[in-house]
Amino acid sequence: MIKNLGTLLLAGMLSVLLVACNTTTYKHNYTFTGEGEVWSAAYVQKATEKFIDKKGERPDYETSQQSTFELKYKGEQTDLDKIKDFKYIFKGTSGEESKTLEDVNGVRSELKSERSGSGAYEQEDSIIKVVVEWDGKKEEFDLEVRK
Template identity: 40%
Template structure:
């Protein structure tokens, strides 16, 4: 039981976790940097479709660029509203005052989002 409590406390005490958020006309985005117990971190980009009809969005292409790296993906929204992209490692993380640029393309539409940081 003591080890279990230490793990829970270690997860709660990390002040270095950050979230970057932003929105456009049809999308909102959240990019989270979460530190693990060791020196690794997990990056999670969550794109949420804010439009009226997610069933007709179809294939979504997205890419993001931060000072610490970039990523991209393509997926079917299939009536859901969220797309989640995860990565991680022990390399660089975005600086808290940086901007993460996200581009989303679907059905001939394209929107760009600029995410800024706030503490979790």
């Protein structure tokens, strides 16, 4: 009898907790890809969006995201060794990032940048603009989620 009362009490407490605070989580994990004639890129995002509905209180909202941007050169590494001036920038709805030759410590055939935090993230229909400039040359292309 006491055992049944304890189980009933525990079930009641869990029900109160579930009713008092309801959390809904959405995942926004996307890979954006694109390329030009000389460069290609990918932006991989893993984002989480939580809505916390507290009964009798204002709802709470939390986001977190981790992303990786990877820029690849389609030619030979020996071509990159000659580059004296280099810069790339990528810009989406959640912000932008740029790097110069000094930031990347020399141009390699694959350049990777990672970031994480809370706040804005890219939606599935976002378009990320990429601009690469090197030794007086310039290439622009878009990254999109391929369906």
